[in-house]
Amino acid sequence: MPDLFGAVLRPSAAAQSEAPVARSAFTAQTGAPTAPSVPTAPSAPVPAVFERVSSATATHAVEAERxxxxxxxxxxxxxxxxxxxxxxAQVEAEHVAARRASEDARRAAEHAAALDALGRAAQVAAARTAPVLAHAEARLHAAALELAAAVLGTELTDGERSARAALARVLGHPLVPGVHTVRLHPRDVAALQAAGGVPAAAGVEVVADPALAPGDAVGEHPDGYLDGRIDAALDRARAVLLAEVGSAPALSAAGREHAAAGHVLPHQRGYLA
Structure with missing residues (x-):
């Protein structure tokens, strides 16, 4: 058993071997009668000896268990x-994925709203600027035609050159053969005569027509007549240019006259008689 110092006491081997001897002697005395023996002197008592177990071993076992x-x-x-x-971590990942999906949806909605607003703004701007651009283009075409008319007017101050050019326009037209009469402004006829006479052309008669402007020419042929007037040519150009921007062309007096007449030849373009 443990002593006060924590050691375990056990009987020694000598004490354990002595105990059976005493029991056998007692049995011999209480059994069947035997021959008397010579009494022996009692031996000295053997003290009990206990082995001391080291406390370090017990501590080591306790520490190992611990x-x-x-x-x-x-x-x-x-x-x-x-x-x-x-x-x-799984819960946090799910929260992060949910937040990312929400942010993506929000940004997509903002992007779609911005594109929609931009589209509406572009439509409004186009609706405002389209008429302005069309008007500006029409003014540009008109200015170009006015410039062309001014240049032609300067060129027409040379009577001889303008008369010869007018006559050449009518007689040299490839699609209208058979011109038999050419009407010119009286100034142009006089300029041609002063310069050496009217150029001879087989079967062509040159007639002075005060209704024409200097530089104009009208050639008559069996199917009608060919308009070679400067104002009519400018009106045709103006009609083509202004038709591209959807504006009605502003005709000159000659153009209005030809439009009212309603005579249009297959080889002619614009408002022609």
Whole structure:
């Protein structure tokens, strides 16, 4: 049993071997009668001896058991912590994915709204600027035609050159053969005569027509007549240009006259007689 100092006491081997001897002697005396023996002198008592177990050994065993318990506790705690950490990570990942999806949806909605607003603004701007651009283009065409008319007017101040050019326009037209009469402004006829006479052309008669402007020419042929007037040519150009921008052309007096007459030849373009 343990003593006051923590040691364990056990009987010695000599004490354990002595006990059976005493029991056998007692049995011999109480059994069947035997021959008397010579009494022997009693031996001295053998003291009980107990072996002392080291306290270090007991401490080592306790510490080993504690270490095993500690290791088992650490392993169980680590497993529980790892499981909890994995669960928390999964929950956090789900929250992050949900937030990202919400942000993506919000940005997509904002982008769509911005595109819609931009489209509406572009439509409003186009509705405002289209008429302005059309008007500006029409003014540009009109200015170009006015410039052309001014240049032609300057060129027409040379009577001889303008008269010869007018006569050449009518007689040299490839689609209208058979011109028999050419009407010119009286100034142009006089300029041609002063320069050496009217160029001879087989079967063509040159007639002075005060209704024409200087530089104009009208050629008559069996199917009608060919308009070679400057104002009519400018009106045709103006009609083509202004038709591209959807504006009605503003005709000159000659153009209005030809439009009212309603005579249009297959080879002619625009408002022609």
């Amino acid at each position: 270490e095993r318990a500690r290791s088992a506790g650490y392993a169980a705690g680590f497993a529980a912590g790892a499981s909890e950490a994995a669960r928390a």
